[in-house]
Amino acid sequence: MRTEASRWGLGAVTPDRTLWDIDAFFVLLRRARRRVLMLDYDGTLAPFHINPARAVPYPGIKALLARLMAQAGTRLVIVSGRWIQDLVPLLGLEQLPEIWGSHGWERRQANGAYTGASLDLEMRKIFEEASAAVAVTEALGARIERKPTCLAVHWRGLPAVTTHRIKDRVCENWTRMASDERVVWHEFDGGIELRLAGFDKGSVVQEILREEGTEAACAYLGDDHTDEAAFAAMPDEGAAVLVHPYYRVTAAHYWIRPPSGVRRFLPRWIEAGAR
Numbered sequence: 396m397r398t399e400a401s402r403w404g405l406g407a408v409t410p411d412r413t414l415w416d417i418d419a420f421f422v423l424l425r426r427a428r429r430r431v432l433m434l435d436y437d438g439t440l441a442p443f444h445i446n447p448a449r450a451v452p453y454p455g456i457k458a459l460l461a462r463l464m465a466q467a468g469t470r471l472v473i474v475s476g477r478w479i480q481d482l483v484p485l486l487g488l489e490q491l492p493e494i495w496g497s498h499g500w501e502r503r504q505a506n507g508a509y510t511g512a513s514l515d516l517e518m519r520k521i522f523e524e525a526s527a528a529v530a531v532t533e534a535l536g537a538r539i540e541r542k543p544t545c546l547a548v549h550w551r552g553l554p555a556v557t558t559h560r561i562k563d564r565v566c567e568n569w570t571r572m573a574s575d576e577r578v579v580w581h582e583f584d585g586g587i588e589l590r591l592a593g594f595d596k597g598s599v600v601q602e603i604l605r606e607e608g609t610e611a612a613c614a615y616l617g618d619d620h621t622d623e624a625a626f627a628a629m630p631d632e633g634a635a636v637l638v639h640p641y642y643r644v645t646a647a648h649y650w651i652r653p654p655s656g657v658r659r660f661l662p663r664w665i666e667a668g669a670r
């Protein structure tokens with residue numbers, strides 16, 4: 396059972412286990428026949444970049460991902476809010492892992508099979524209107540990212556005063572959509588986005604774990620508020636890992652800092668799976 400103290404990460408102690416005892420997770424991992432490692436991309440495997448199209452992985456990460464994929468018994472999955480076709484060139488891997496993109500609206504399996512959502516005309520109209528409504532923020536310096544099931548307004552790198560002005564304009568325009576259950580919108584690290592409701596990173600984790608059954612040892616690493624749904628969907632015996640320079644209140648079980656914590660976590664995973 397997840398206790399309240401388990402939300403506090405480093406140093407907190409519960410009656411049933413000492414938190415931040417990630418060693419205990421790796422003992423489980425070593426014994427497991429099957430392992431599932433789910434990784435967010437931006438902020439977890441790659442640093443943020445003012446231009447999202449240039450956010451390549453931290454040095455050393457690509458080689459670790461390649462080793463993970465080569466290891467029998469590990470299913471490597473990247474779970475991102477990005478459109479898969481934008482993510483693939485950034486990964487720069489010869490062999491791709493399984494990727495879920497657009498917050499779960501599209502999936503590319505490791506064998507290349509692709510499934511994606513297609514929007515009906517009515518939904519396309521909603522996104523077009525939402526897009527037109529925030530176009531004015533581009534004049535303030537915002538960058539608008541238009542994806543099939545998501546519209547994101549980025550303000551990373553802009554002065555705080557400009558960020559507030561952009562946010563106000565977006566909220567003014569999108570508030571009228573707040574009662575529309577077909578869409579959700581929320582802030583993320585460096586912007587705000589409108590998404591088609593129905594899938595999120597939590598539903599991706601649920602689907603992957605449903606496919607794997609209860610025997611697989613699993614971990615999910617992520618940095619952003621959109622990863623909280625995934626953390627909450629993780630079983631207590633799994634590892635939900637917040638990857639962030641600073642601790643925040645989170646549903647994750649563990650907290651590590653990027654990139655050093657990730658650079659330690661991935662080799663430990665490889666070592667635990669070595670036969």
Ligand SMILES: [Mg+2]
Nearest residue numbers: 435437438619
């Ligand atoms: Mg992220």
